[in-house]
Amino acid sequence: MDWLTAENLIAVVTALLGVLVSTGAVWYERRVPHQRRVGYRVQLDTAIGNTAANGAPTGPGAVVRRGFFDASPDLSDATLVLLRIENDGALSITREHYTDGDDHGLTVEFGGRRHVKAVVVTAPDHPRLLSHFPDTWTGPAEGATSILLPKVPLNRGSHYKLLVLLAGGPIGSPVTVDGNIAEGHVHLNHSTTPDDKAPVFSRAARTVTVVLTVCVVALAAIIVREQEPPPIGCARGTLTVTGSTAFAPVVRELARKYEKDCEGATVVVEAHGSTAGIRALAEAGAKSAEGSPAVVALSDGRKPGGYPQLRESMVAVSLFTLVVHDGIPVDDLTLDEIRRVYRGEITNWSTLVPGLDQPVLLVSRDAGSGTREVFQRRVLGRNEPAHSSRDCEHADDPEAKVVRCELDSTEQVLATVARLPGAIGYTELRSGSGLKGLHRVAIDGRRPVLEELGESGYPYREIEFAYTWGEPPADSLTSSFLTYLNRGSGQDVVRTHGHLPCATPKGLRICGDG
Template identity: 65%
Template sequence: MRPPPQNRTPVRTVSVVDWVTAENVIAVVTALLGVLVSAGVVAYERILQRGRRLGYRVQLNTPLREGDETVGDLTLRVGDIGDSNGSTLVLIRIENDGARDIGHADYEQSDVFEGLKVTFDGRTVQAVVATVPREFDRVKRHLAAPPGLRKEGDAVLMPKVSLARRQYFKLLVLLSARVAEDEIEFDRTLKDTEIHRNHSRSVDEKTPTFSPAARNITLVLAACVVVLATIIVRTETPPPIGCARGTLTVTGSTAFAPAVRELAKKYEQDCDGSTIVVDAHGSTAGIRALAAAGATSGKGSPGVLALSDGRKPGGYPQLRESMVAVSLFTLVLHDEIPVTNLTLDQVRRLYQGRITNWNQIPGGPDRPVLLVSRDANSGTREVFQRRVLGRNEPANSSLDCVTKDDREAPVVRCELDSTEQVLTTVAKLPGAIGYTELRSGSGLKGAHRVAIDGRMANVDEIGDSTYPYREIEYAYTWGQPPADSLTSSFLAYLSRGSGQDVIRTHGHLPCATPKGLRICGDG
């Protein structure tokens, strides 16, 4: 056998040209935009809006009718007001929604009036009353201080009122006629203070923490973060650390091969320039192939990785082992045999040739037993003999798994080269029983899994169940491969990287998990 080429390719480095992709550029630009927007929010709120702001909003503007009129918690009987024909009630909320407090010293002296003023475009103010929340006692005192709250023609005049941030009071005004909201004007003798009309909200709604402009800026920032997160999350699995180029042959266990094939495909997609060939012919055959490749590779380590169900046989001191996962195996039986559970004693008697017909087992039909086994290179068979039978299987008695070539053999027993061949043959031949790794034995047409002593193979019960048919999956290399080699990189991907998720979906428990560490440590 000609060994695969030696892998001495260094770890690929990422150049500036490799890094400059459309996604990376968009991500960086989005992140910078987010930083600039954040700075803009701070500048807008702390610098551009450092002055005082006084807002007002009309919360009620309704003509009075005969009967009762409800304003918040206050019910007015129109007849108690006097001549109210054509009168209108207006409720105005006046609030400090700026970044600074408003105090007495912020008002200028004026010969006309000092304080705040609301005019109603020629409508006579018939009555006015102020309502102040209970917790704003100082505001209430200022409104009551001389000259106090008063009406003058079409205007309401207020004294100098101190308002801390987010403090407010309300004016309930009775007018002689209807008034449009845009005919209500606000004036003041406050210095450096912006007056603006707010949108009407519910009566008791608090002033928003951020101004509308600040909220809009924050929404832009949030959009930037969402776009950046979308770009980052788009890649489902990050590339494995330390990608390497070259060619690697993975050989050995056919039971573990489905998981390795999927892992190899994912690694090749993540790491350009890597080729991983999965060539599985059994655990023992894989160990021998690795040993042969190592013996002809000189001082280096060949690009070969061997997987074995259980530890390697003796006589290969140069091989270095790594525990990868705990593998579960299961007996599989043709669907024509309606047996779903066998005792350990029944399994042993089947493989000793003492049970030759399924009618010797309760619930079994009159059908000869056919034993479909793996060849001597199989780790699955070696685990079955050691963990379940406690002895070797009987000699091979059939080449086609149907006809008994050895007339003195008690049952038909054949040997096949791979797990896939065993599964196909068991599903095809009525009366056939075989064994396989867990995932391959589930969902197979024509065959079903069999429990041993009432226990099914179950990954979630490993370590807590007495189920006997299980083994640690080992990965072997020729000595210690270079850290920058594809062999080292793929082994790390297999045992510690995102490959753990793939291993679990194939019915194995990764040794690197907390539960796997305990079980693999016990051997």
């Protein structure tokens, strides 16, 4: 009986209880089929105008609440309603699961209130949900008594809210949401609040719960294994991520983590520049006969015009920086000095550093680079001078004012600036750390500091966009990886590489400002 140890006994008991629980769960799963469900509930219903305390119309002898909008006749009896709409079912909901036949998916009715004054979509579970509300969608027309909502795909647990300004009725009037869902339904749900009555467990249920918890805790104390759970919503297949070379280090690390967490998934990173990535996505989409191809293009800033089929989502705010060779004792340049250097008016560092006789060498990115496009738009205010050198050291054009070469990637720019005395270039912020032979340069005394984004006015920054061909299916690898990029550990990786995730409160504000 050597096997009869405390560890093995606890493991056997835990396993037996687990079998019983699993058997019960399987029985429940077979007995209760999975359904798609859209749940809704009113989280706020309050008067903001002159309204009787009991919700009845004002009149002689009524107790009246004094509202914020008493001076406006149209809003004297106004109310504010905050409505939460969510997927509280077991399955994801796509646009195709809304079966009303029109271009709207759900209808919100406000019984007893004459008309809707205004509506705002707010507090989405994920910023990408807002992209399903077209730019032309402004809610109902003036005087409408209902709201027609578009067909918004919702993963399990995803939600958004409507803040609605109403006029012409008392608070507490019924609010209903209707719509037809394939293999599912729309229903009124409830949240657990401190005022709700807690569920009552039977004595047997409490006993089983306590015993199972004690066994699990004891077994965990004996065998401690720290393991991060896999992310929710893993998908299988192969995904290609292309575009920005500046954001490529983030994507490569996330690809490794996703492949480790999600068995059966392969994420291939092919970074050749923002514009090249957009073109590759457009070509893949045009050739695809099965909807959205498994390709994501990342771009430093918005895509160029002429690609109406591409759908965008904001990923992060990226900081960029100028870098110079360590032999140039320059720590700060004004915008005017930078522009004079890139116009060819300053061709020797002696103009800025008296006594230093060293020609200026401009090491730039190719024309398809998003990093270069951001530099030209936000720092130079114009295009860079013409390409004049193939080796970045000697001018091929004797009439060129300054030696300037173009390279294919951020890594090539950094290596070349570190190798050539007098060289100056630009890079994404984190890529410049840990490299010898070069250093960052402040602009007008301001430095690229992630924590100071939005306050310092540092000019060389841009929003990183992710593009797909149309809207990928909610259960696709494309959708899953973008969710992984924008949540949880994905946000930590983005921060580690010197970017601010758009999905954070501060990032949401800065990304929204553009």
